[in-house]
Amino acid sequence: MINKIHTLGGYFHEYQKSLTNPDDFWEQQAECLYWRKRWEKVIDWNFEEPSINWYVNAKLNITESIFEKNLYTHGNNTAIIWEPNDPADEAITLTYRQLYEKVNQLANSLKILGVKKGDRVALYMPMVPELAIALLACARIGAIHSVIFAGFSAQSLSERINDAGAKVVITSDGGYRGSKVTPLKEIADEAMEHSPVVESVVVLKRTNTPVEMKAGRDIWWHDLMEGKDTECPAEEMDAEDPLFILYTSGSTGKPKGIVHTVAGYMVYTAYTFRNVFQYSRGDVYFCTADIGWITGHSYIVYGPLLNGAQTLMFEGTPTWPDAGRFWDIVDKHKVNQFYTAPTAIRSLLSLGNEYLAGKALDSLKVLGTVGEPINEDAWHWYHDHVGKNRCPIVDTWWQTETGGVLISPLAGITPTKPSFATLPLPGVLPVIVDNEGKELKGNSVEGNLCVKFPWPGMARTIWGDHERFRDTYFSTFKNYYFTGDGVRRDEDGYYRILGRVDDVINVSGHRLGTAEIENAINEHPLVNESAVVGYPHAIKGQGIYAFVVCPELSTGGEEGIRRSIKQGVTKIIGPIARPDLVQIVPGLPKTRSGKIMRRILRKIAEGDATNLGDISTLLDEDIVGQIIDSALVDVKH
Ligand code: WT7
Numbered sequence: 001m002i003n004k005i006h007t008l009g010g011y012f013h014e015y016q017k018s019l020t021n022p023d024d025f026w027e028q029q030a031e032c033l034y035w036r037k038r039w040e041k042v043i044d045w046n047f048e049e050p051s052i053n054w055y056v057n058a059k060l061n062i063t064e065s066i067f068e069k070n071l072y073t074h075g076n077n078t079a080i081i082w083e084p085n086d087p088a089d090e091a092i093t094l095t096y097r098q099l100y101e102k103v104n105q106l107a108n109s110l111k112i113l114g115v116k117k118g119d120r121v122a123l124y125m126p127m128v129p130e131l132a133i134a135l136l137a138c139a140r141i142g143a144i145h146s147v148i149f150a151g152f153s154a155q156s157l158s159e160r161i162n163d164a165g166a167k168v169v170i171t172s173d174g175g176y177r178g179s180k181v182t183p184l185k186e187i188a189d190e191a192m193e194h195s196p197v198v199e200s201v202v203v204l205k206r207t208n209t210p211v212e213m214k215a216g217r218d219i220w221w222h223d224l225m226e227g228k229d230t231e232c233p234a235e236e237m238d239a240e241d242p243l244f245i246l247y248t249s250g251s252t253g254k255p256k257g258i259v260h261t262v263a264g265y266m267v268y269t270a271y272t273f274r275n276v277f278q279y280s281r282g283d284v285y286f287c288t289a290d291i292g293w294i295t296g297h298s299y300i301v302y303g304p305l306l307n308g309a310q311t312l313m314f315e316g317t318p319t320w321p322d323a324g325r326f327w328d329i330v331d332k333h334k335v336n337q338f339y340t341a342p343t344a345i346r347s348l349l350s351l352g353n354e355y356l357a358g359k360a361l362d363s364l365k366v367l368g369t370v371g372e373p374i375n376e377d378a379w380h381w382y383h384d385h386v387g388k389n390r391c392p393i394v395d396t397w398w399q400t401e402t403g404g405v406l407i408s409p410l411a412g413i414t415p416t417k418p419s420f421a422t423l424p425l426p427g428v429l430p431v432i433v434d435n436e437g438k439e440l441k442g443n444s445v446e447g448n449l450c451v452k453f454p455w456p457g458m459a460r461t462i463w464g465d466h467e468r469f470r471d472t473y474f475s476t477f478k479n480y481y482f483t484g485d486g487v488r489r490d491e492d493g494y495y496r497i498l499g500r501v502d503d504v505i506n507v508s509g510h511r512l513g514t515a516e517i518e519n520a521i522n523e524h525p526l527v528n529e530s531a532v533v534g535y536p537h538a539i540k541g542q543g544i545y546a547f548v549v550c551p552e553l554s555t556g557g558e559e560g561i562r563r564s565i566k567q568g569v570t571k572i573i574g575p576i577a578r579p580d581l582v583q584i585v586p587g588l589p590k591t592r593s594g595k596i597m598r599r600i601l602r603k604i605a606e607g608d609a610t611n612l613g614d615i616s617t618l619l620d621e622d623i624v625g626q627i628i629d630s631a632l633v634d635v636k637h
Pocket of ligand 1 (some may be wrong): 248293294295369370371372373374395396397398399400401421483484485497498499500506509510511
């Protein structure tokens with residue numbers, strides 16, 4: 001494959017080249033893709049506004065780099081392998097040509113529904129091939145897709161539909177996840193009661209769950225696709241036209257619609273996929289993420305397909321029918337690269353090695369992790385028992401906003417160290433700054449992780465709120481993109497991600513804003529106020545600990561209110577945001593100016609109140625002792 005690094009020396013050489021002459025470097029990475037009109041300039045940027053433009057004035061359609069460029073040479077190669085939820089059901093494969101035809105049929109269908117370039121289409125679907133088809137059909141006609149993870153509630157779905165102004169929603173009657181069926185259409189119907197912007201709803205039949213079809217608005221996927229042309233000319237897009245919106249949580253306010261644009265995202269996901277995973281033609285690559293998150297966008301759909309890869313999509317869960325499911329899939333489809341989240345590894349580890357017994361796992365060449373820091377125990381278990389000591393692990397650090405991996409080993413090339421994301425990819429210039437924004441140079445330093453120079457895959461804005469984009473990422477430290485993560489660079493110059501330094505928590509690799517959860521809790525009629533923090537959780541990485549003030553609670557009613565608070569959050573946001581622990585407290589530790597001192601609550605939730613630091617600014621110091629006394633974890637103090 002072209003533009004693939006093969007040796008450590010090659011990596012250092014490329015890295016140097018990318019710093020000395022980024023224009024040449026990124027021009028070279030773009031050459032192997034399909035452009036209708038070349039760029040006039042590679043990068044045009046500033047981090048003040050911020051204004052970030054890559055491949056200026058180039059014209060293209062990302063689906064032409066997936067299909068037109070390659071159909072004659074590998075049209076009959078497998079593009080997608082789909083493994084259904086139930087192992088007794090048959091897997092499905094789609095070749096590049098078959099995928100192309102389905103994408104075009106859906107693209108033509110969407111046009112009939114009136115979808116035009118720049119319109120937004122919301123996708124609320126299970127992990128079925130039609131979801132990938134829907135992404136690509138939108139891209140084909142220049143519509144902006146906005147995937148909403150199928151675990152989100154009706155309210156979360158509705159908010160995202162409204163924020164993006166989506167006029168079409170694609171969903172399915174239901175979705176299988178292990179032994180459960182989620183009635184997606186029913187949830188979508190509830191969402192649409194509050195989303196009058198939606199004109200049409202396309203419904204895929206998957207579970208045969210009974211649904212109500214609203215006349216004039218709802219149409220079955222199979223009826224819509226019936227007889228549609230398998231050719232659909234690709235819409236010509238500008239390099240900087242939006243490709244998609246993906247919502248993610250921040251430390252404050254409602255979720256942000258992160259916007260990625262066509263050309264830079266294309267070049268970046270294609271380049272990083274082939275280099276990080278060292279993908280070779282014919283390999284079978286399996287990423288266990290859901291397409292509802294950025295990992296699925298970049299490394300199930302776009303990155304692999306832009307490289308002509310075989311990408312495996314899995315509908316189900318790691319533990320159903322039993323905890324050997326991933327390993328059965330690896331053996332069945334002879335998976336070569338396997339990419340998952342530390343939380344999945346920890347949960348499988350905790351269930352014991354018997355689920356690995358009898359699994360060959362000999363096709364595996366590369367293992368990957370993403371989404372949260374991986375602890376050393378999990379890393380070693382993965383390395384020894386899954387990879388049988390012969391597969392390099394790529395611990396890939398990145399974010400929804402970065403579009404693709406920024407810091408990671410290149411599989412088999414960069415020497416790894418457990419729990420280190422190791423070194424930046426070519427073109428990526430990480431810096432560590434202290435709280436005053438001073439850059440900490442050299443090795444053995446720790447601080448806030450920023451990036452100094454743009455890379456093609458970075459987000460361009462927040463949908464409808466560019467000012468929030470600037471405030472969130474470019475104003476904390478002048479002239480830097482601020483990631484929100486803490487990091488250490490060790491004596492070898494290796495990066496170790498320490499976790500978020502803001503009010504964002506990472507629960508099972510899902511990113512949640514504490515403020516968002518608090519808002520949901522505060523909707524409970526008996527709750528006055530609340531504060532949510534993360535605490536160490538053996539499987540989830542972080543669990544959700546809520547401190548809640550309910551002054552009118554009658555004695556003995558605690559258990560009931562805990563339950564109803566948890567149910568409330570599940571209803572408002574979705575099951576992923578359900579608090580693990582709810583402690584009813586007489587008050588929250590606040591400063592005289594009324595600010596909640598989360599630092600103290602975090603320490604308590606971590607079980608260590610031996611050193612609470614300066615609490616003299618607290619309005620009521622006694623509150624802290626009272627909270628500790630009735631804490632739901634053991635607290636040293
Ligand atoms: C946050 C981004 C990138 C796709 C999945 C998550 C954390 C991500 C790692 C890693 C330590 C990691 C960071 C980051 N994170 N990868 N390899 N090691 N932490 O995307 O939902 O946008 O969350 O996930 O804290 O900021 P996301």
